[in-house]
Amino acid sequence: MKSVSMVFGIVMALVAAPAFSAVIVDEQFSHMDGPLVGLTPQPGPGGAWVAHSGAGNKPVQVSAGTISLEQSGGSGEDVNTTFAAMAAGDKLYAGFDVMLPSGQTVNPDADGLYFAHFRVSTTFRGRIFVVSPSGGGDFGIALDADSSTPSVAWPSDLSFDTVYRIIVSYDFDTGDSQLWIDATLETDPSITDAAGTAGAAIDSFGLRQSSDYTGSQVIDNLMVSDTFDESVPVELMSFSVE
Numbered sequence: 001m002k003s004v005s006m007v008f009g010i011v012m013a014l015v016a017a018p019a020f021s022a023v024i025v026d027e028q029f030s031h032m033d034g035p036l037v038g039l040t041p042q043p044g045p046g047g048a049w050v051a052h053s054g055a056g057n058k059p060v061q062v063s064a065g066t067i068s069l070e071q072s073g074g075s076g077e078d079v080n081t082t083f084a085a086m087a088a089g090d091k092l093y094a095g096f097d098v099m100l101p102s103g104q105t106v107n108p109d110a111d112g113l114y115f116a117h118f119r120v121s122t123t124f125r126g127r128i129f130v131v132s133p134s135g136g137g138d139f140g141i142a143l144d145a146d147s148s149t150p151s152v153a154w155p156s157d158l159s160f161d162t163v164y165r166i167i168v169s170y171d172f173d174t175g176d177s178q179l180w181i182d183a184t185l186e187t188d189p190s191i192t193d194a195a196g197t198a199g200a201a202i203d204s205f206g207l208r209q210s211s212d213y214t215g216s217q218v219i220d221n222l223m224v225s226d227t228f229d230e231s232v233p234v235e236l237m238s239f240s241v242e
Contacts, residue, residue, distance in 0.1 A: 076210060
């Protein structure tokens with residue numbers, strides 16, 4: 001009877017176990033230094049980077065395992081990496097490390113500067129903005145579900161020369177986008193734009209260079225997945241021992 005009970009317990013555990021989550025893009029930018037577009041993709045999930053706007057203008061560069069987005073006057077190259085399109089019932093999460101070097105004055109116009117987003121063709125969702133500081137810090141971060149103007153800002157300013165982990169989500173069914181900074185759990189503090197448009201079959205994640213102000217963002221460790229946990233680096237994840 002003991003062996004039968006053990007087998008029954010294993011079967012029930014398997015039945016009750018949730019489906020495995022999927023990492024869709026795992027981009028560590030561990031390429032040789034040089035332009036990101038045209039480099040051979042890394043092993044693992046995620047494809048090559050391509051330019052969807054401004055190809056060859058201020059090309060996004062890989063340097064020492066990171067990339068820099070250069071925001072300055074004139075046209076800049078915008079890039080993306082593609083994956084299988086999402087559909088009804090899907091929710092996507094994208095997490096990446098970002099640092100703004102000191103020596104820049106963040107003063108974008110009233111619309112802010114969006115530098116990262118989900119996309120399908122010319123439809124963008126979950127745009128992440130750099131905005132002017134509001135409380136004595138160096139810069140702010142804001143979010144909009146589907147507009148080029150930010151609708152909700154992170155409640156506190158951030159600091160130069162500090163690495164932050166940003167996670168953003170897009171829900172196909174509701175159109176909502178949500179953003180976390182340095183979170184380890186999905187229930188941690190976040191901001192949400194619930195005024196988005198549902199039904200965008202997102203198939204890529206994009207990075208943008210613009211001319212709203214002069215400065216840069218250094219980015220590393222991009223993860224796109226269908227769960228929050230897979231977008232948090234392992235060393236930052238919170239584990240509990242029963």
